[in-house]
Amino acid sequence: xxxxxxxxxNIEKLxxxxxxxxxxNGQVVFVENACPEDEAKIKITKVNKNFANAKVIEIITPSAxxxxxxxxxxxxxxxxxxxxxxxxxxxxxxxxxxEDAMRTIGNIDTPVNNPIASPEIKEFRHKVQCPxxxxxxxxxxxxxxxxxxxxxIVNIKYCPIQPKICDKVIDFIRNKAPEFNISxxxxxxxxxxxRHIVIRHSAYNGELxxxxxxxxxxxxxxxSSFAKAIFEEFNDVTGVCINFNSKKTxxxxxxxxxxxxGQDFIYEKILDKTFKIGAATFFQINPKSAENIFKxxxxxxxxxxxxxxxxxxxxxASFGITVSDIAKKVVSVEENKESICKAKEVLELNSxxxxxxxxxxxxxxxxxxxxxxxxxxxxxxxxxxxxxxLDETLKHTKKEIIYVSCNPATLARDLKYLCKKGCTVESIxxxxxxxxxxxxxxxxxxxI
Ligand SMILES: C[S@@+](CC[C@H](N)C(=O)[O-])C[C@H]1O[C@@H](n2cnc3c(N)ncnc32)[C@H](O)[C@@H]1O
Numbered sequence: 204x205x206x207x208x209x210x211x212x213n214i215e216k217l218x219x220x221x222x223x224x225x226x227x228n229g230q231v232v233f234v235e236n237a238c239p240e241d242e243a244k245i246k247i248t249k250v251n252k253n254f255a256n257a258k259v260i261e262i263i264t265p266s267a268x269x270x271x272x273x274x275x276x277x278x279x280x281x282x283x284x285x286x287x288x289x290x291x292x293x294x295x296x297x298x299x300x301x302e303d304a305m306r307t308i309g310n311i312d313t314p315v316n317n318p319i320a321s322p323e324i325k326e327f328r329h330k331v332q333c334p335x336x337x338x339x340x341x342x343x344x345x346x347x348x349x350x351x352x353x354x355x356i357v358n359i360k361y362c363p364i365q366p367k368i369c370d371k372v373i374d375f376i377r378n379k380a381p382e383f384n385i386s387x388x389x390x391x392x393x394x395x396x397x398r399h400i401v402i403r404h405s406a407y408n409g410e411l412x413x414x415x416x417x418x419x420x421x422x423x424x425x426x427s428s429f430a431k432a433i434f435e436e437f438n439d440v441t442g443v444c445i446n447f448n449s450k451k452t453x454x455x456x457x458x459x460x461x462x463x464x465g466q467d468f469i470y471e472k473i474l475d476k477t478f479k480i481g482a483a484t485f486f487q488i489n490p491k492s493a494e495n496i497f498k499x500x501x502x503x504x505x506x507x508x509x510x511x512x513x514x515x516x517x518x519x520a521s522f523g524i525t526v527s528d529i530a531k532k533v534v535s536v537e538e539n540k541e542s543i544c545k546a547k548e549v550l551e552l553n554s555x556x557x558x559x560x561x562x563x564x565x566x567x568x569x570x571x572x573x574x575x576x577x578x579x580x581x582x583x584x585x586x587x588x589x590x591x592x593l594d595e596t597l598k599h600t601k602k603e604i605i606y607v608s609c610n611p612a613t614l615a616r617d618l619k620y621l622c623k624k625g626c627t628v629e630s631i632x633x634x635x636x637x638x639x640x641x642x643x644x645x646x647x648x649x650x651i
Pocket of ligand 1: 485519522537539566
């Protein structure tokens, strides 16, 4: 097989990164924008040692699961890779991704449950992070999402997966910024003013918090006036912040955020608890789907009367707070100071007094204590847990680990390690938080 070859293939399945997989003489070919069960003419774009990459030139026989994407920008925007596949089949394919990871990485034979669908598959995204640049000649601001595998911005006026008000706010910022002499960011030169627009939108009451991420270490009169103009234009905008990020980096938010108008948070509600979300606070982007996860975890914990619970990698202690009514005591451990501060406010807001907050690295915290918990909730970032963290978790947990994961590969790796240490995996339940992408969240129940 060579670069440039044109071949006819049948797409067998979806890869863990959302591309179709075909096989040619036993060699795996990853085909962009292909759906399992498609028969397609493809062009090989790259040949590697163990696999090749290709793009579709023509669909000869389309899969019965192909649908017309509901987003007019689907072909140019890299955000929703799977929108051309019907939603039920997306879920079936994501289940396969989890099964493959469990089998090949984890050596786990526990059956994977059917994914729980997102309650909404449009306008479900309540955290919007939109890169900004500007055209070379006319100096018009561009704001939207990146093209697939590039940092070229698609100027998106309507994004059907985010609440409509977000389109209006972004459009206002895009059109008004030049009046305030605010330029868009130039990534190559690390020049210009506005790098990103970050919007937090409450699924509970429709409030919005806007953060303007600027390429500077300090604010200016023009930025304050611009923030005020945004604040005054929209009734539902309850706060406008400025975040400072002057580094040449792909990380969106810098370390410092100041509030210039209104308040620096929005309220969100999960189950019967009220949360305060700041511009930089980690919170699930799809709160309705997250609520299903919180319900599931709470139900699992309710099977153990008066349980002492460790909520590790806690963020703003969302799990600790939602299970606090049914647990005897919860310790929520989180290394990010800002999240712990927000968690403290949330505990007060909900009059909860059986959740202890610890601002620490999970492993270090566990090494510093002697006590044991009945149940540990682990919700680490995509990279999963270190073996040391898993060892400490086992030392300090009596009955069960509830592992919440946004990455099937690292979950499978960590489950393999826990099984080697004598644990058994009782169940694996996927939840769809990121509709139309290959991402899938899982909750694994592990008996010790
Ligand atoms: C996937 S988020 C989960 C947040 C929270 N459980 C929720 O559902 O909102 C992972 C969290 O782990 C925190 N974190 C990352 N490494 C950590 C560590 N070694 N110890 C404690 N917290 C950590 C991050 O700051 C982040 O808030």
